[in-house]
Amino acid sequence: MILNLKGRLKLIADKVPKCNVLADIGTDHAYIPIYLVRNGVCKKAIASDIKIGPVKIASNNISLYKLSEKIETRLGNGLDTIEIDEADTIIIAGMGGTLLTELLEANKQKAVNANALVLQPMNDLHVIRKWLYDNAFEIYDEEIVAEGPKMYCVICTKFNGKKKQYTDFELHVGQSLIEKKDPLLASYCKMKVKQIDRVLEQLEDMKENDVLKSQYIRQKKDYINLIEKL
Template sequence: MKLSKRLQQVAELVPEGAVLADIGSDHAYLPVYLVEQGRIRQAVAGELNQGPYESAQRTVREAGLSHLIEVRKGDGLAVLGAGEASAVAICGMGGGTIVDILSAGRDKLAGVQCLILQPMTDSDRLRKWLHDNGWRIAAEELVVDEGILYEIVQAEPGDERYKDSLWYEIGSVDLLKHHPLFPQKVSAAIKKIGRVLQNLRKSQGGLAAQKREALLQKKKRLEEVLKSCKQR
């Protein structure tokens, strides 16, 4: 099984010897790859929709791994029993959707020692949820796949808060400051603020002025982070 660059990076964050629950598994490529590599003992591949569920079943069956990977149809963590998995992967969804899945299935996270999460959007909301719900962010990864920059967050049970609120948006600078793709990520955030500021030029009034000032301050902070990365 050959994975995309994105899923390959996700796979590298799955703990050795884990029992993995891959939620929203699609074709079940991730669990099949990890079992074939001997990285995990067994897995549950969860899918809500009939088409992907059947695709996952077919992939597992054709790989001859039905005795080690069970494909289940259901919504989010509802496919799991409490304590059944030691690691949970949720990838390729919006950060808000991942938060909803984790919140709705909170009781199924008992015994889970590792979360591997790849949000497509709203990664700040996801990081805040983790910190508010007894998880610390142990690792962050970035990968470019077909021209798109993806974020991957690995979390484990623990107490953590970021003193710098900017880190919820861009990720922990301590974890990412030496990553070769981090400057690209910060540069993209700066450009995005620049576009918003351009649009705000036409707006009048106190609220618009306050928003402009807040964005200018954030842009300045990001430029400082980018400069510090380039100096290393």
């Protein structure tokens, strides 16, 4: 039985290094661990979710692909479902950046001990990057993928014990994306400019938000400057 991943899920899977045990936090249908075990990227996997519904679906899919001996499902919140050093690679994907950050903060040592974290926040990427930099994690790769009109960014990171100095704009656009000249970066920046324009329209008549407006205007200029350099 063939399992082909596309778009966001395929990019997440492609960023996972060879590992012994993968933990997929917020696994949903368990497609990524199934794909990675079947393709020999990881020897075993843990597929966990906070809701019983997705865990049942994941279990059914794992059984369908005859991988019950190699992939274990667990019900629970975030990294609470794994022990320290149990998984050498951890995926956390498909949730808001603020929630994702809270899950990392709640079990920081598990994140520190992992060889690699593959993160795919649905929003608030600046929150994730700030937490990683402030907690001495290295972002060694990032990539953007498009699914229809939406764009998603996958962040690959690991603990290296060195806190990074950063600008505000580096939190909004990852340095790895700029350095590698990600082919979707210009389109991503144009999308962010449109989002800022919509926010500025809403703030137009609100004088008490002058400081906030200035921040968005500065961000917009930074995005435009980057587009012109690409």
